Amino acid sequence: MKSRLRMLCSLAIITGLAMAAGLLAGCSQAKKEKVEEVKEPYKIGAIFAVTGRAAPLGEPEKETAEMLVAQINEAGGINGHKLELIVEDDEGDETKSLMAAKKLIEKDQVLAVVGTTTSGTTLAIMKTFEEAQTPLVSCAASVKIVEPVNPWVFKTPQSDRDAVLKILEYLEAQGINKIAFINDSNAYGVSGKIEIEALAPQRGVEIVAKETFGGEDTDMTPQLTRIKGTKAQAVICWGTNPGPAIVARNMKQLKMSIPLIQSHGVANAKFVELAGDAAEGVLLPSGRLIVAEQLPDGHPQKQMLIDYKTAYTGKYNKPVSTFGGHAYDAIKILAGALERGGADKAKIRDEIENTKNFVGTAGVFNYSPEDHYGLDVSAFSMVEIKGGQWQLVSE
Amino acid sequence: MISPPRFFKASMTITEQILQYVLSGLVMGSSYALIALGFTIIYNGTNIINFAQGEFVVIGSLLMVTMTEVYELPMPLAFIIAVAGTALVAFALQRLAIHPLRNSNAMTLIIVTIGASIVLRGISMFIWGKDAYAMRHFSGEEPIEIFGATILPQSFWVFGITIAAVVLLQLFYRKTLMGKAMLATAVNKTAARLMGINVENVLLISFVVSGALGATAGIIIAPLNLAKYDAGVMLGLKGFCACILGGLGSSGGAIIGGILLGIIEALGAGLISSSYRDAIAFVILLLVLFVRPQGLAPLKEMMMGQEKQ
Numbered sequence: 001m002k003s004r005l006r007m008l009c010s011l012a013i014i015t016g017l018a019m020a021a022g023l024l025a026g027c028s029q030a031k032k033e034k035v036e037e038v039k040e041p042y043k044i045g046a047i048f049a050v051t052g053r054a055a056p057l058g059e060p061e062k063e064t065a066e067m068l069v070a071q072i073n074e075a076g077g078i079n080g081h082k083l084e085l086i087v088e089d090d091e092g093d094e095t096k097s098l099m100a101a102k103k104l105i106e107k108d109q110v111l112a113v114v115g116t117t118t119s120g121t122t123l124a125i126m127k128t129f130e131e132a133q134t135p136l137v138s139c140a141a142s143v144k145i146v147e148p149v150n151p152w153v154f155k156t157p158q159s160d161r162d163a164v165l166k167i168l169e170y171l172e173a174q175g176i177n178k179i180a181f182i183n184d185s186n187a188y189g190v191s192g193k194i195e196i197e198a199l200a201p202q203r204g205v206e207i208v209a210k211e212t213f214g215g216e217d218t219d220m221t222p223q224l225t226r227i228k229g230t231k232a233q234a235v236i237c238w239g240t241n242p243g244p245a246i247v248a249r250n251m252k253q254l255k256m257s258i259p260l261i262q263s264h265g266v267a268n269a270k271f272v273e274l275a276g277d278a279a280e281g282v283l284l285p286s287g288r289l290i291v292a293e294q295l296p297d298g299h300p301q302k303q304m305l306i307d308y309k310t311a312y313t314g315k316y317n318k319p320v321s322t323f324g325g326h327a328y329d330a331i332k333i334l335a336g337a338l339e340r341g342g343a344d345k346a347k348i349r350d351e352i353e354n355t356k357n358f359v360g361t362a363g364v365f366n367y368s369p370e371d372h373y374g375l376d377v378s379a380f381s382m383v384e385i386k387g388g389q390w391q392l393v394s395e
Numbered sequence: 396m397i398s399p400p401r402f403f404k405a406s407m408t409i410t411e412q413i414l415q416y417v418l419s420g421l422v423m424g425s426s427y428a429l430i431a432l433g434f435t436i437i438y439n440g441t442n443i444i445n446f447a448q449g450e451f452v453v454i455g456s457l458l459m460v461t462m463t464e465v466y467e468l469p470m471p472l473a474f475i476i477a478v479a480g481t482a483l484v485a486f487a488l489q490r491l492a493i494h495p496l497r498n499s500n501a502m503t504l505i506i507v508t509i510g511a512s513i514v515l516r517g518i519s520m521f522i523w524g525k526d527a528y529a530m531r532h533f534s535g536e537e538p539i540e541i542f543g544a545t546i547l548p549q550s551f552w553v554f555g556i557t558i559a560a561v562v563l564l565q566l567f568y569r570k571t572l573m574g575k576a577m578l579a580t581a582v583n584k585t586a587a588r589l590m591g592i593n594v595e596n597v598l599l600i601s602f603v604v605s606g607a608l609g610a611t612a613g614i615i616i617a618p619l620n621l622a623k624y625d626a627g628v629m630l631g632l633k634g635f636c637a638c639i640l641g642g643l644g645s646s647g648g649a650i651i652g653g654i655l656l657g658i659i660e661a662l663g664a665g666l667i668s669s670s671y672r673d674a675i676a677f678v679i680l681l682l683v684l685f686v687r688p689q690g691l692a693p694l695k696e697m698m699m700g701q702e703k704q
Binding site: 051052053055056185211212213214216217218219221222223225226228229241242245246249252253254255270273274275276277 | 407408409412415416419422423520525526527528529536538540545546547616619620621623625626628629630660661662664665669670672673
């Protein structure tokens with residue numbers, strides 16, 4: 001009897017802990033911004049991976065979106081209408097993303113949605129937005145989001161293809177024509193692999209080794225040892241933290257002296273922190289957010305990037321990330337469309353498509369009916385990590 | 396370094412590559428061995444597989460990161476605190492979740508450990524967040540070259556501490572009364588109880604020792620692998636594979652199984668394909684279960700481990 005009681009107690013404790021965990025997660029999931037009623041507020045939704053594996057991306061996106069909405073509302077809203085932002089957490093999971101999308105469209109009746117964080121989730125919910133005739137401005141990078149064009153779906157991050165093109169431009173300038181490629185086995189890594197396999201031969205670059213690593217792999221020395229056994233003149237690594245940081249560390253461990261070129265997926269402070277000394281000399285194509293101060297005066301992006309940086313760091317007391325920038329672009333583009341189109345989903349869609357010369361964190365956007373991506377290779381610049389800092393190599 | 400070097404080093408020969416794989420495998424294998432030992436100790440005491448073993452590894456490494464990076468304690472002190480802290484978690488797990496259910500069958504308890512692992516992972520996530528953490532190496536970070544292959548000083552710490560942990564564990568088993576009581580309980584719980592051994596205490600100590608071993612594995616490997624709240628799942632499963640490979644219930648088997656698994660994995664990833672790296676461990680698990688379920692350890696030791704209460 002006594003032991004049964006004890007068992008029940010323990011079970012109660014464990015369930016209690018689990019529920020507390022659930023509640024805490026729940027709190028951050030659906031945080032609604034309450035706004036004063038002046039005119040009918042414009043309701044917009046956001047779906048980000050605030051928790052889960054993609055959380056380092058989703059968190060700054062959520063924070064940026066909330067910050068911008070607060071800024072817009074402080075400045076009087078859009079044509080007198082306050083913005084109401086409803087944030088959902090999909091944990092980077094396709095099913096949860098779909099549920100969040102349906103909730104936002106059907107229950108909350110939002111005018112448009114910003115997000116998701118990861119390509120897989122955006123691809124999973126695109127059809128729903130087309131059916132519901134609701135605009136979606138995605139913060140995920142995959143080229144499949146905009147090719148073929150889904151009339152209701154747009155994206156703000158730079159495409160992997162342009163990052164690959166930028167790297168190939170750089171390799172050409174350095175006279176490197178034999179490379180080793182190592183990618184994360186997630187969708188992002190595979191997408192980079194597909195692009196480089198298609199584009200490298202066109203530029204006369206030979207891929208002499210192709211390796212992969214899993215998201216939870218903790219030691220990449222076997223893969224790199226294999227690469228060390230080839231004639232590769234540079235290693236290109238395509239992945240999201242922490243894998244690429246381990247690649248950098250392991251390369252140092254194996255005393256590999258060939259350059260390591262990472263993808264824009266690690267253009268964040270976390271990579272430098274994780275890779276430590278091994279980050280020194282790592283090159284990568286990146287948007288200009290991380291090197292804003294080094295841009296020449298008069299560069300169209302310089303001032304707005306610095307403003308965003310100052311505001312974000314001031315509010316959240318941590319450095320900006322490129323991913324937050326994607327949410328910045330998405331919210332600003334949507335806000336512009338709302339200003340011109342009003343509370344009409346079809347007009348908002350048309351106005352997003354009509355966005356021209358919008359200077360965002362990722363580059364200068366020019367959407368058109370055929371192009372819902374809006375950027376090109378010029379959105380990237382090559383940067384190098386020197387003394388733990390980002391250094392602009394070529395604009 | 397001003398800019399990336401423009402000279403290209405002559406590539407590695409195949410012998411050098413194989414040596415490199417073996418060295419990498421030894422490092423990972425050592426941590427698998429310690430994790431597998433943790434599984435073995437609990438299995439011998441309770442007949443259950445503790446699937447929260449991987450979480451001990453993670454909690455150990457994250458505690459170590461906090462102690463060294465946040466509180467800036469000296470390494471040895473941080474090490475002791477991290478190991479003791481994890482042992483305390485293991486203690487609490489046994490008292491709160493396993494002990495009250497001690498009269499249930501092994502399957503129920505195994506499911507409880509799976510639940511516990513999820514709870515522990517959740518708690519770690521709330522305390523340390525979702526990011527990975529880098530940790531300082533115990534001593535220098537300059538790789539050392541051995542016949543064309545390279546190895547980090549930290550790897551020697553990994554080997555040394557693994558060997559020390561195994562030796563200490565053996566001394567504990569052979570020289571202390573509690574250790575002997577644990578061995579006796581592993582052989583036959585009922586007989587041990589009849590001899591006046593407090594079996595409940597033995598089971599509790601099994602968890603504590605196993606938690607300490609898991610933490611040790613996590614701490615020594617963290618400077619090489621980064622510490623992250625969800626790394627325990629894969630590490631735990633690999634440790635479990637090592638256990639099966641070596642023969643469930645055998646300490647020697649767990650160590651050999653762990654090291655073998657590490658080396659096979661590295662060789663497989665290097666020579667066959669890195670895409671199948673994780674699959675290799677699980678293919679081995681299935682093969683062993685099909686072909687030689689008693690693992691590499693002698694059958695006799697296996698029988699001892701499986702004695703029912």
